[in-house]
Amino acid sequence: MRFYEFEAKRLLAxxxxxxxxxxxxxxxxxxxxxxxxLGGPVVLKSQVLSGGRMKAxxxxxxxxxxxxxxxxxxxxxxxxxxQLPVCVSVEAKAAVQKEYYLGVTFDAxxxxxVMIVSDMGGIDIEEVAETHPQHVAKGHFSTLIPFTDFxxxxxxxxxGLKGGELTAVTGVLTRLVRTFLAxxxxxxxxxxxxxxxxxxxxxxxxxxxxxxxxxxxxxxxxVELGIGPDETRQGRPPTEFEIRGAQVDAVDHxxxxxxxxxxxxxxxLVIGAGGGxxxxxxxxxxxxxxxxxxCEIGGNPSVKKACELTKLILSKPxxxxxxxxxxxxxxxxxxxxxxxxxxxxVESGFDPAEKISIFRIPGAWEADGFKILxxxxxxxxxxxxxxxxxxxRAVEKVGxx
Numbered sequence: 345m346r347f348y349e350f351e352a353k354r355l356l357a358x359x360x361x362x363x364x365x366x367x368x369x370x371x372x373x374x375x376x377x378x379x380x381x382l383g384g385p386v387v388l389k390s391q392v393l394s395g396g397r398m399k400a401x402x403x404x405x406x407x408x409x410x411x412x413x414x415x416x417x418x419x420x421x422x423x424x425x426x427q428l429p430v431c432v433s434v435e436a437k438a439a440v441q442k443e444y445y446l447g448v449t450f451d452a453x454x455x456x457x458v459m460i461v462s463d464m465g466g467i468d469i470e471e472v473a474e475t476h477p478q479h480v481a482k483g484h485f486s487t488l489i490p491f492t493d494f495x496x497x498x499x500x501x502x503x504g505l506k507g508g509e510l511t512a513v514t515g516v517l518t519r520l521v522r523t524f525l526a527x528x529x530x531x532x533x534x535x536x537x538x539x540x541x542x543x544x545x546x547x548x549x550x551x552x553x554x555x556x557x558x559x560x561x562x563x564x565x566x567v568e569l570g571i572g573p574d575e576t577r578q579g580r581p582p583t584e585f586e587i588r589g590a591q592v593d594a595v596d597h598x599x600x601x602x603x604x605x606x607x608x609x610x611x612x613l614v615i616g617a618g619g620g621x622x623x624x625x626x627x628x629x630x631x632x633x634x635x636x637x638x639c640e641i642g643g644n645p646s647v648k649k650a651c652e653l654t655k656l657i658l659s660k661p662x663x664x665x666x667x668x669x670x671x672x673x674x675x676x677x678x679x680x681x682x683x684x685x686x687x688x689x690v691e692s693g694f695d696p697a698e699k700i701s702i703f704r705i706p707g708a709w710e711a712d713g714f715k716i717l718x719x720x721x722x723x724x725x726x727x728x729x730x731x732x733x734x735x736x737r738a739v740e741k742v743g744x745x
Contacts (some may be wrong), residue, residue, distance in 0.1 A: 345554045345577040348391045350433050351569050352552040355527060356534075359519040364546045366435030375416030378434040379409040385437040386412050389549075390419045390429040394580060400424040405437060425580060438546060443536035445469050446517050448524040452622070456484040457524065459499050459517060465536030479503070491525065493518045512545050513537070527565065528558030556603070578605070585660060589639065592652045599645030599676065601653040609634030611701070611742045612657035612666035614650075614685060616642035620671040620731060627732040628667070633739035636663045644676045650684020651691065658692040658699070665701040667738035672727050678705045678713030686720055697721030701741035704734035 347355070350368045357363055365382060368391065369375035379386045390402030397403050402424050406412035412434060419432045443465035451458040464472045464479045473480045483499035485491055496517040501510055516537055524532040531553040538548045559566065559573075576582050582590075585606045593602025600616070611633050615621045621640050628635050637657055641650065657666055668685055670676070682703065689696045703717055706727035717724045723741075725734060 345556050345559060346393050347552045347554070347569075347577070348393065348430060349389065349550060350391055350431070351571075352550045353547065354569065355552060355565070356519070356523055356547060356550060359523050359526075361516055361519045361523075361534075362544065362546050364435040364438060364548065366433060368431045368433050369416060370420075370431045372413045372417040372420065375432055375434050376409045376413035379406060379412035382434070382436045387433075387435050387437045388412060388415045388419055389433045389435075390422065390424060391431045391433060392424045392427040392429050393577065394425040394427055397424060402429070427580065438538065438548075439541040440536075440538040440548070441541050442539040443548075444513055444534075444539070445472070446513070446520055446534040446537055448521050448529070448532040450530060451484060454484055457487060457521075459483045459485065459496060459521060461499050461503060461513070461517060463503050463505070465538075469535070485521070487525065491518070491521055496521060508543065509539065512539075516545060516547070523552070527552075527562055528555045529553060530555050585637075585656070588656055589653070592649065592656055595649055595652060596646055599641070599643035599649060601639075601641045601645040601649035603638075603640040604653075604656070605638040606660075607635050607637055608662070609636045610662050610664045611738060612636045612660065612663040613639060614641055614654060614657065614666055614668040614681075616640050616670045616673075616676070624669050624731050624735055627735035628739060630732075631736045631739040633735070633742065636660055641681065642670065642673070642676050644680065645684070647680055647684040647687065650681050651688040654685045654688025655692050658689065658694065665699055665738070665742045667701050667735065668703045668705065669731055669734045669738070670705040670707075671731060673705060673707035675708075676705075677708050678710040679716060680709075680713075681705055682713040682716045686716065686722070697723075701738040702734050704729060704731065 353363050367378050369378055385407045388404045390397050401422055402419055404415035406415050416432050420429060445462040445465040447460040448457060460482050462469060462472050462480045464476060481499050481502045485495050497514045500514045505513060520532050529552055533551040534547050536548050538546050583606045586604050589602050589604025613635055615624045625635060625638050686696045689699050697720060700722045703722050703724040714724055
């Protein structure tokens with residue numbers, strides 16, 4: 345779940361992260377009043393969930409309240425990637441002498457959160473890592489052992505920062521980590537953190553994403569920010585396909601068969617296993633496949649849920665085959681998923697042996713599940729075949745674009 349920039353800054357403010365003075369406006373007149381109160385040049389930014397605001401014209405500068413009013417009038421009516429802004433932020437423009445990048449995310453390989461710091465902020469961290477790797481420092485930390493400033497200081501110091509800069513950047517990184525942990529975030533990013541001409545620091549832009557499953561645990565914060573339970577908060581409005589996926593998941597409380605994201609490929613995916621679903625999705629792309637969707641299935645969903653999810657994916661134009669892949673399961677019955685998927689394929693008017701490219705779900709009740717698959721001639725594999733190899737076989741079956 346993604347936060348708007350102004351919401352992210354409110355969460356960072358709770359950890360006393362230094363922020364520019366300013367506020368948000370829903371009308372051009374409000375923007376003019378804010379600029380007048382700030383009493384100097386301002387930066388106005390469109391508040392949308394997508395990136396690319398600067399290139400799209402969603403970031404403007406103004407020297408007077410009147411200029412701010414005119415700029416806000418343009419921004420508030422400017423769609424960016426088909427999204428109109430919910431408001432415009434108006435902040436004091438500051439003279440910046442240096443920019444830093446600070447980020448915290450989860451490293452799926454190390455299975456630990458990781459801090460990422462660069463003294464080349466203001467541009468994509470991926471580009472910096474590729475072209476100037478010596479300007480990027482990383483450091484993992486535990487979620488079990490209390491986090492200390494010293495761990496953050498080690499990472500920042502490895503870039504060669506000293507004195508006041510080392511202390512200041514370490515302080516901001518420490519607060520960013522604590523924000524990451526406090527709100528169950530999947531990404532906490534400040535880009536850039538500006539070192540101003542007077543030596544002080546301020547977060548000029550930031551990005552926070554919360555784990556979807558954590559929403560219930562942080563209802564008080566979401567209510568405070570005015571975020572309703574029906575807001576999906578992706579980087580764009582949900583498609584009709586994705587809305588139908590959410591409806592499938594809401595059929596009953598048993599298990600998960602939803603969290604659907606639409607793509608334009610020809611291989612439908614029925615995938616699960618927590619972070620394994622992302623691994624499977626990446627493996628399909630690695631082997632040249634074109635996913636038609638992302639989804640998550642698990643927690644022992646009912647036959648009906650698995651069936652309806654399958655029917656939804658097969659209803660998508662351009663889907664040639666589907667791949668059903670999960671990690672080894674203990675809380676999901678293989679036979680129930682097999683029944684549901686095959687039922688969905690049959691009710692969609694297809695032959696399971698032709699439409700299911702691979703079925704790879706080892707675990708509870710797998711023998712019964714495999715018997716069902718054999719009856720319908722569906723190719724399946726057990727735990728001796730990795731998820732990555734199953735993805736490769738699925739891509740091979742559907743054929744290259």
